[in-house]
Amino acid sequence: MHGLDTEKLPRHLAIIMDGNGRWAQERMLKRIIGHQRGVETVRVIVEECSKLGIRYLTLFAFSAENWLRPKTEVKALMALLKKYIKAEVSRMLTNNIRFNVIGNRDELPPDVNDAVQDAIDRTAAKTGMVLTLALSYGARQEIIQAAVQMAADISSGGLNPAALDEKRFSSYLFTSSIPDPDFLIRTSGEMRISNFLLWQLAYTELYFSNVNWPEFSRNELHAALRDYQSRERRFGRTSAQLQNRS
Numbered sequence: 001m002h003g004l005d006t007e008k009l010p011r012h013l014a015i016i017m018d019g020n021g022r023w024a025q026e027r028m029l030k031r032i033i034g035h036q037r038g039v040e041t042v043r044v045i046v047e048e049c050s051k052l053g054i055r056y057l058t059l060f061a062f063s064a065e066n067w068l069r070p071k072t073e074v075k076a077l078m079a080l081l082k083k084y085i086k087a088e089v090s091r092m093l094t095n096n097i098r099f100n101v102i103g104n105r106d107e108l109p110p111d112v113n114d115a116v117q118d119a120i121d122r123t124a125a126k127t128g129m130v131l132t133l134a135l136s137y138g139a140r141q142e143i144i145q146a147a148v149q150m151a152a153d154i155s156s157g158g159l160n161p162a163a164l165d166e167k168r169f170s171s172y173l174f175t176s177s178i179p180d181p182d183f184l185i186r187t188s189g190e191m192r193i194s195n196f197l198l199w200q201l202a203y204t205e206l207y208f209s210n211v212n213w214p215e216f217s218r219n220e221l222h223a224a225l226r227d228y229q230s231r232e233r234r235f236g237r238t239s240a241q242l243q244n245r246s
């Protein structure tokens, strides 16, 4: 129906959900209406990814830099986040989804943090898709906190600098329990990473859709995934090497 090979789906799909504000402004609506519509898209895409059998879905919902937006927009976004998380827990439980958050949670308002913790706790035993929201997340900040923690562990004798490798470094990141993304989608036509998962995206396949997030549909998702399935991931090797190995 969707023309996808379910054996070749990305294990981890990450999405930069962008274009809510422009979607609203193009319709002479307030930006927050765009964010509300964006939440509808989140529901559709989360459900579809879970149905398709994607193991990890990570959504960039609020960046460390988004705190710089007007106070009214930040406040409305935080209220929307709390409402979404509280409303979705029961659907997550039904769909066997485990909820997870990456980012600087200390910066979130306490009521949002409580809703986050409650959703994490209640879905902790679920074994299906892992849904990670990046909240107050910035990749450089993540790398710095990892460096600080490593320095502390080295001075306390818990970490031998000579033993530091990619795997050990990764274990200090917020994403320690999830594999690197195989595929990244950014909506709204912007072609940048905006401080998202800088370390983890090293070999991720990138896809940019011109559609604003409120209008990103199942069909758009399928088209993106078909594109992913047409790619050859070489990880530095030659194409011939890959053909010989299969």
Ligand code: IPE
Pocket: 017, 018, 019, 020, 021, 022, 023, 061, 062, 063, 066, 077, 188
């Ligand atoms: C993405 O939409 C949602 C967040 C960043 C919170 P935007 O709000 O960035 O929408 P545009 O980019 O202004 O259109």
Ligand code: IPE
Pocket: 016, 017, 018, 019, 060, 061, 062, 063, 065, 066, 192, 194
């Ligand atoms: C990135 O979108 C953050 C999220 C999608 C949450 P932005 O709209 O904030 O990115 P920039 O600042 O335009 O690059």
Ligand code: MG
Pocket: 018, 019, 020
């Ligand atoms: Mg934007």
